[in-house]
Amino acid sequence: MARYQAPLREINFVLNDILDAGRLTRLPGFSEATPDVLSGLVEEAARLLEEQLAPLSAKSDAGCTFQDGEVIVPEGFKPFYKLYRESGWVGLAQKTEYGGQGLPYTLGKVVEEMVSSANVAFTLYPALTASCFEAIEANGSEEQKKIYLPRLATGEWTGTMCMTEPQAGSDIGAVKTRAYPQADGRYRLEGTKIFISSGEHQMADNIVHFVLARLPDSPPGVKGLSTFIVPKFLLSTDGLPGARNTVRCLSIEHKMGLHGSCTCTLTFENAKGWRVGEPNQGIHNMFVMMNMARIMVGVQGLGQCELATQNAIRYAQERRQGKAASGGETLIEHPDVRRMLLTMKAMTEGARVLAYETGLYVDLSRHHPDAAVRQEAQDWVDLNTPLVKAFCTDAAVELAALAIQVYGGHGYIREHGIEQILRDSKILCLYEGTNGIQAMDLVRRKLTQHEGRLPRRFFERVRNEIPDDAPLRFIAQPLLKAVEDLEATTLWMQDALRTRSEDAAFGGADFLRAFALTYLGYNWLRMSRAALRHADAGFAKSKRVTAEFFVQRLLPQVHALCGTVRNPTQSLMSLSAANF
Numbered sequence: 001m002a003r004y005q006a007p008l009r010e011i012n013f014v015l016n017d018i019l020d021a022g023r024l025t026r027l028p029g030f031s032e033a034t035p036d037v038l039s040g041l042v043e044e045a046a047r048l049l050e051e052q053l054a055p056l057s058a059k060s061d062a063g064c065t066f067q068d069g070e071v072i073v074p075e076g077f078k079p080f081y082k083l084y085r086e087s088g089w090v091g092l093a094q095k096t097e098y099g100g101q102g103l104p105y106t107l108g109k110v111v112e113e114m115v116s117s118a119n120v121a122f123t124l125y126p127a128l129t130a131s132c133f134e135a136i137e138a139n140g141s142e143e144q145k146k147i148y149l150p151r152l153a154t155g156e157w158t159g160t161m162c163m164t165e166p167q168a169g170s171d172i173g174a175v176k177t178r179a180y181p182q183a184d185g186r187y188r189l190e191g192t193k194i195f196i197s198s199g200e201h202q203m204a205d206n207i208v209h210f211v212l213a214r215l216p217d218s219p220p221g222v223k224g225l226s227t228f229i230v231p232k233f234l235l236s237t238d239g240l241p242g243a244r245n246t247v248r249c250l251s252i253e254h255k256m257g258l259h260g261s262c263t264c265t266l267t268f269e270n271a272k273g274w275r276v277g278e279p280n281q282g283i284h285n286m287f288v289m290m291n292m293a294r295i296m297v298g299v300q301g302l303g304q305c306e307l308a309t310q311n312a313i314r315y316a317q318e319r320r321q322g323k324a325a326s327g328g329e330t331l332i333e334h335p336d337v338r339r340m341l342l343t344m345k346a347m348t349e350g351a352r353v354l355a356y357e358t359g360l361y362v363d364l365s366r367h368h369p370d371a372a373v374r375q376e377a378q379d380w381v382d383l384n385t386p387l388v389k390a391f392c393t394d395a396a397v398e399l400a401a402l403a404i405q406v407y408g409g410h411g412y413i414r415e416h417g418i419e420q421i422l423r424d425s426k427i428l429c430l431y432e433g434t435n436g437i438q439a440m441d442l443v444r445r446k447l448t449q450h451e452g453r454l455p456r457r458f459f460e461r462v463r464n465e466i467p468d469d470a471p472l473r474f475i476a477q478p479l480l481k482a483v484e485d486l487e488a489t490t491l492w493m494q495d496a497l498r499t500r501s502e503d504a505a506f507g508g509a510d511f512l513r514a515f516a517l518t519y520l521g522y523n524w525l526r527m528s529r530a531a532l533r534h535a536d537a538g539f540a541k542s543k544r545v546t547a548e549f550f551v552q553r554l555l556p557q558v559h560a561l562c563g564t565v566r567n568p569t570q571s572l573m574s575l576s577a578a579n580f
């Protein structure tokens with residue numbers, strides 16, 4: 001079975017030494033969120049997750065069961081969810097006026113990383129609840145907020161995100177579910193949604209489905225979508241769950257992994273719903289939820305990277321096999337095993353800075369008193385969202401495969417729990433907008449938004465921080481070269497978008513990886529700088545060696561990727577579908 005020990009030292013290093021999370025206390029409402037308080041809460045969450053959630057992971061791999069329209073979640077999930085919500089973790093970052101804990105979003109991401117390492121399948125139940133909260137908070141009426149937000153903040157009720165239909169996956173504009181207005185102001189929903197996570201279970205007293213549907217007179221495509229609340233149980237006059245609404249679970253999916261998370265087909269037959277926000281503004285309302293959910297999925301990826309990495313390191317430190325040139329006999333002494341472990345460390349630790357920094361920008365964009373700072377932070381959130389989502393989740397699959405490699409044949413055998421990481425991780429590249437869609441978002445939207453201001457901010461910041469002092473020269477020069485190549489490729493992309501859009505789209509995924517690796521280079525620069533003054537010599541050495549590995553073995557990929565992106569695609573696109 002895979003073991004999990006929360007990487008508290010790493011977490012505190014990123015929060016305090018790299019990101020200066022102490023500045024959160026200067027934001028209105030967060031004066032008490034000092035580094036000590038945050039670190040205490042992280043430790044408390046770590047204990048709970050290590051002791052109570054991680055041990056459920058292997059068992060929950062047996063999956064959910066479906067019986068007579070009801071879903072039974074894995075053994076242990078229901079009592080753990082009760083404990084988790086009663087301890088206030090579900091509404092950690094939600095406003096206190098609605099019963100949340102009012103703590104920084106950044107802290108929420110740290111806890112989410114640990115939950116995702118401990119048991120990634122469990123994550124979706126509280127995480128989609130938080131996303132549903134955010135969508136209603138942003139666009140709901142005062143009455144809807146009063147009814148739903150306190151129940152979602154405490155996790156008493158859970159939330160879902162109902163978009164996908166058989167014909168509407170990436171192409172959300174193809175949604176067919178209909179919402180017919182009724183005389184009493186409510187709506188009658190008719191349709192079928194597939195792949196709905198947490199769509200049915202008995203862990204909460206009610207389930208709030210946040211549904212994308214089409215009004216009868218709406219225009220086609222994304223411009224004709226609206227959002228609705230459809231509760232599993234209708235509310236009685238005292239506000240408590242009463243009669244069952246006619247949204248039902250028809251079946252659950254049998255999946256490659258993530259078995260503890262139920263994935264439901266839901267039918268809406270004469271189901272009662274309430275519109276959220278203005279008619280035909282559904283895609284905007286859904287994007288409030290989706291953007292936050294994309295960061296959440298990236299953090300799920302980070303959690304799986306950490307799980308794969310720490311198990312592979314432990315195993316390689318313990319298993320004796322052959323004699324290395326150094327004379328050592330454990331796997332970790334063999335250069336090729338070391339290559340894999342350093343790849344895992346460099347990607348995981350670099351990705352953690354990217355993910356937490358994005359969380360910090362969310363806090364700044366929401367709470368900073370200065371509008372210009374809020375705007376700049378929002379630019380960073382916009383730029384980073386597809387990077388976090390796609391890079392951290394692709395990395396999870398890559399590192400899970402490397403972990404199996406480090407374990408050798410034993411990694412392929414179920415009892416070690418390492419193959420589960422690979423099975424659980426793959427979905428992260430697919431839901432909340434596939435990673436291909438993330439690449440399109442980066443290239444088509446984020447490079448062009450505000451006349452290219454978002455990538456310009458990145459290049460300016462990194463250039464300004466590249467130092468000229470000897471101890472960091474090993475990373476400064478290669479990073480500068482990567483920035484120059486990426487910047488030139490960004491200009492090429494912006495031009496291609498105007499004149500050769502297929503070239504731009506073809507190169508999107510490689511461009512996203514090049515961008516993320518350059519961002520990680522910037523993160524390794526900052527970590528190397530902080531390590532120079534770190535009190536623990538062993539920790540500082542580990543950071544320095546991992547940074548050197550990153551510079552020598554991973555950062556050079558940026559140049560190869562940029563070269564690939566700039567290749568023409570005309571002949572590749574000229575091959576007809578039939579001749580493939």
Ligand SMILES: Cc1cc2nc3c(=O)[nH]c(=O)nc-3n(C[C@H](O)[C@H](O)[C@H](O)COP(=O)(O)OP(=O)(O)OC[C@H]3O[C@@H](n4cnc5c(N)ncnc54)[C@H](O)[C@@H]3O)c2cc1C
Pocket residue numbers: 160161162163164168169170171194195196197198255258263427430431432433434435436437440
């Ligand atoms: C376990 C699980 C849980 C899920 N949970 C939820 C949930 O809670 N709520 C919900 O609404 N949905 C959920 N989904 C659905 C998920 O979000 C979709 O599966 C995903 O958006 C992709 O849609 P699709 O499967 O139809 O693939 P398709 O859209 O058919 O895509 C197939 C491939 O084509 C590519 N592609 C498609 N269109 C384009 C394009 N325009 N440009 C470039 N490439 C393109 C994609 O990147 C992908 O590689 C879940 C799915 C699974 C499997």
